[in-house]
Amino acid sequence: MSRVLYYAQRSPYARKVRILLAEKNLPCELKATDIVNKSPEFIQISPIGKVPVLVDEDGTTLWDSTLIVEYLDETYPEVSFYPSDRKQRLECRKWEDLGDTLADNAVALWYQKLKGENADPKDREKYQSAIDRLLPPLDEKLTTSTYLLGKTWTAADVAALCALGYYTLRFGEDWQHQYLRLGQWFKKLHDRESVKSTVPVG
DSSP: OOOEEEEOTTOHHHHHHHHHHHHTTOOOEEEEOOSSSOOHHHHHHOTTOOSOEEEOTTOOEEESHHHHHHHHHHHSTTSOSSOSSHHHHHHHHHHHHHHHHHHHHHHHHHHHHHTGGGSOHHHHHHHHHHHHHHHHHHHHHTSSSSBTTBSSOOHHHHHHHHHHHHHHHHHOSHHHHHSHHHHHHHHHHTTSHHHHTTOOOO
8 A cells, every 4th residue: 555644734743744754755645634624534544633644555554743753763764863862862852842832832823813803812922922932942952053953953853843834834934033043944954855845835
C-alpha cells in the first residue's frame, strides 16, 4: 500500500510532517481533509478527529504530529531530526514542545479573531500574552548558533518554524521586526525546498 498523509494545508502540525517527509525523500499521497465537516472515512482512521494522520506503507497509523515526526525519524533514520545523545534529545523535545505550544496559541488566537465581536477580550489577551512570552526565548537561543540547538536544524526548528509560519499567515510579519534573529532564521529556513513548498496560504 502507499503512504498517505491526511492533512490540512494551513495546519502547522501537518506542515511539520510534510517537511520531514520531503527532507527524508519519502513519497507520500496527500489527502486534504475538511476538519470542520469530517468524513466517516477520516473519523474511522482518526477517532480524535485531528490532522495530521499518517498511514505508512505497512499500515501503521498514527495521529499527533510530534508522535509522527518521532516515528518517521526512528523508522527512516538516514536524515535525522533528533540528536542521538539522550540528554540532547530531551533538550530537542523540550524546545519542540515550546514550538508546538506557540502553534497552539496562534491557532487559538485566530479562532478568537474569527469570533469578531463575540470574542472574549480576556481570551484574546491570554493567547497573545502566551505568544509574546514564547518568542523571546526562541530569539535568545539564536544568539550564538545558527539553529535553535546548534549547527544543525532539528525537530525543534521545524516545530517553531511551522508555528511562526501559521502566525505570520494569520497576523502578519511584525514579529520579525521585533525579534530580528528569529526573523532572519525564519527567512533563511525558507531557502529550503521542503519549507518553501509547504508555506501555508490563506
